[in-house]
Amino acid sequence: MAALTLEEIVVPLRSFSLRLSLETDATVALVGPSGAGKTTVLRAIAGLVRPASGRIASGHEVWFDSARQLSLAPDRRRVGLVFQDYALFPHLTVRQNIEYARRHKADDYLERFSIRHLEQARPPDLSGGERQRVALARALARDPDVLLLDEPLSALDTHTKAGVRAELNDLLRGLGIPVLVVTHDFEDAAALASRVGVIVEGRLRQIGAPGDLVAGPNDPFVASFTGANLLHGYGEQTGGVTRVRLLDGTVVSTVDDGDGDVTLAVYPWDITVSIVPPNDSAMNVVNAPIRGIAELGNRVRVSIGPVSAEITADSRNRLGLEVGTPAYASFKATGTRVVANGRRGHARQVSG
Amino acid sequence: MKRPLLACLFVAISVVTLIFLALPIVAIFAHTTPGHLLDQFSNPVVRDAFVVSLKTSLIAQALIVVFGTPTAYLLATRRFRGHAVAVTLVELPLVLPPAVAGIGLLAAFGRLGLLGSTFDALGITLPFTQTAVTIAVAYVASPLYIRQAIAAFEATDPNLTAASRTLGAGPTRTFFRVVLPLARAGLIAGLALSFARGLGEFGATIMFAGSLQAVTQTLPLAIYAEFDRNFDATLAVSGVLVLLSVALLLGLRIGLTWQRSPSKRSSYLFGPSVSG
Numbered sequence: 001m002a003a004l005t006l007e008e009i010v011v012p013l014r015s016f017s018l019r020l021s022l023e024t025d026a027t028v029a030l031v032g033p034s035g036a037g038k039t040t041v042l043r044a045i046a047g048l049v050r051p052a053s054g055r056i057a058s059g060h061e062v063w064f065d066s067a068r069q070l071s072l073a074p075d076r077r078r079v080g081l082v083f084q085d086y087a088l089f090p091h092l093t094v095r096q097n098i099e100y101a102r103r104h105k106a107d108d109y110l111e112r113f114s115i116r117h118l119e120q121a122r123p124p125d126l127s128g129g130e131r132q133r134v135a136l137a138r139a140l141a142r143d144p145d146v147l148l149l150d151e152p153l154s155a156l157d158t159h160t161k162a163g164v165r166a167e168l169n170d171l172l173r174g175l176g177i178p179v180l181v182v183t184h185d186f187e188d189a190a191a192l193a194s195r196v197g198v199i200v201e202g203r204l205r206q207i208g209a210p211g212d213l214v215a216g217p218n219d220p221f222v223a224s225f226t227g228a229n230l231l232h233g234y235g236e237q238t239g240g241v242t243r244v245r246l247l248d249g250t251v252v253s254t255v256d257d258g259d260g261d262v263t264l265a266v267y268p269w270d271i272t273v274s275i276v277p278p279n280d281s282a283m284n285v286v287n288a289p290i291r292g293i294a295e296l297g298n299r300v301r302v303s304i305g306p307v308s309a310e311i312t313a314d315s316r317n318r319l320g321l322e323v324g325t326p327a328y329a330s331f332k333a334t335g336t337r338v339v340a341n342g343r344r345g346h347a348r349q350v351s352g
Numbered sequence: 353m354k355r356p357l358l359a360c361l362f363v364a365i366s367v368v369t370l371i372f373l374a375l376p377i378v379a380i381f382a383h384t385t386p387g388h389l390l391d392q393f394s395n396p397v398v399r400d401a402f403v404v405s406l407k408t409s410l411i412a413q414a415l416i417v418v419f420g421t422p423t424a425y426l427l428a429t430r431r432f433r434g435h436a437v438a439v440t441l442v443e444l445p446l447v448l449p450p451a452v453a454g455i456g457l458l459a460a461f462g463r464l465g466l467l468g469s470t471f472d473a474l475g476i477t478l479p480f481t482q483t484a485v486t487i488a489v490a491y492v493a494s495p496l497y498i499r500q501a502i503a504a505f506e507a508t509d510p511n512l513t514a515a516s517r518t519l520g521a522g523p524t525r526t527f528f529r530v531v532l533p534l535a536r537a538g539l540i541a542g543l544a545l546s547f548a549r550g551l552g553e554f555g556a557t558i559m560f561a562g563s564l565q566a567v568t569q570t571l572p573l574a575i576y577a578e579f580d581r582n583f584d585a586t587l588a589v590s591g592v593l594v595l596l597s598v599a600l601l602l603g604l605r606i607g608l609t610w611q612r613s614p615s616k617r618s619s620y621l622f623g624p625s626v627s628g
Contacts, residue, residue: 048514074517087515091533100529101519142519 002059004045004146004178009054009064011040011202017052018044018202027172027179028207029189031225032199038182039084041199042148045180046081047074058145058178080139084150086131088123094134095119101142109137129160136171147172149181153188165191186210186226198222214267216337223265223339229307235262235341241283241333246306253283256338263340270335271309273302274328275319282330290325304329377594384587392588400566401574401589408482408570409550412489416497416546421539424501425531439502446495453492454559461487461560484561485568493550497542504538505531537608544604548597 003025011018018037022028030038043049045056047063050071056064058079063072088097094115098106110116113133123131132152139147152168153161169192172179183189189196190210197207198221206218210226217223224230233246235258244252244262254264272278278285288305293316295301300316302309309329321327392398427439445453460466461478471478478484508531516526532539554572561568563577571589578585 043514046514046518048517073522074514075520075522077518079518081515081518083511083515085511087509087511089512089515089530100516100521103520138519 005057007055009051011051016201024178027193029181029193029196030199031189036199037202046079047077078145080144081148082135082139086135090123093120098137098141104141113137128156147179220263220339228265228267231264235259253333254336258338258341265337265339268308268310271331273309278330283333284331286329380590389588389591401571405570408485412486415490416494420498424498425505428502428505442498443495450555454556457560480562488556488560489550489553492556493546497546500542504535508534544600548600
């Protein structure tokens, strides 16, 4: 399969420049906050935005090369772009939308995306999930060498989202072409792509398997984006561990090095909640009344002091946890990572 | 429940306004019966004026669409140096007194005008011909179409154009398959307004083309010419013009509500000004 290659592309944006190199022959998700330049990456690949410099190629086909003053028009790049708002033609029927690229009859796509019954409907009359299927069908009916998805799940309500995410995942796995997904949601990214890149202010901060980003975030931003608790404090080396005094006075230990101003990351699923003082190997214990409880499907997020723990709904019921219940949150020093150290500065400090 | 004083006042003022607007129309038809109106079509002056008006209007509107549409699209989608000047130029005939427009046309295309010697050498005489009527109508009516067209093109979602391009359609196919159909409602509205304005054209036409029966005498000019000779004929011609205008307006309303769905923003009757 032909790989998609971005070499040092630079696109000046209002307050910063997008700078990116990337090569992939599978599904990659770019995840970052809104305004990070994610959509611009897709538009540059599709030829809707012209980078100031760099090179974009699909296999041996060069689409853009600033050195050679080369830039193919969007209609000459074999790219399928699914817009965030889907950009379906409102004056054409579903069938006409899918056949717009004039490469295939719509029938196969209508079957494949289970939208046969919508064939004669017009986009304004469709639901969000239906529009997305039509948009995907239309993009694929163009025979793209590269598929680009802009926030494919953000226009859907939570209820529809889970189902669509699974469907989309199946679809992308079977495509056999490079796919670039941009999203602001790490969970969506992790569910859809085997590699996830975190992009902030136009720069790729870290790219890797979702599990690797969670296990070893390069900086606080990546850590918080992957769902970690971030704890800021002042660290001192003592013996084998680093003791970090947090702003509220709690002392937390970590096996990572760090002294001076440090930022720690702890994942909610690495935190255990109990109502009696824990008597186990975990070195870090926070004791406080429960600040808040949020249900996320079959999981429950419980906030105790400076951290949030994620436990099952069953555990919550067994322990009878309610807001205000005094509880202990414990986590291991080995699961507590230093993601930024102000004095040593081996990880960049991030704002926002 | 007692209505507040202000609401009563507003209702009263609105009623006066509507009566004021309707009264002249009602008066015309109070003086003439439908049968009488039809009778006047045997009057050669009326018949000739009708034919001249229809012919020159149709040609003028065709020219406005052919030249105005690309101009409007360019002004709506591109920003360049002199953009504001270009838009002002497009809107100029709207504020220019029609008589001044007529003098201007005469000064440009007349025998002694700016381009007079050029046309003379080519053996073309414009003033006081039917071509002059068409030019005068096109000049005066064009802003109504072009302004509306600019608004309609500006209201089409640029993402749809982008989507069309990524689906392999070039700029031409994108224009005809996506941009034009989406702007259609706005374009039709503009055309109807421009048509109505062109039919009523008086000042520029009489200056530049004169009022020769069966050649340059349009319906409004015939009204003026027949005014002191045959008031009945005048009323009949006026009746014809009123019916045409109402038909245009109704057709427009029906046409716009009928094709509602896609771009609601472009289906207003009188688009916002795009100057500046």
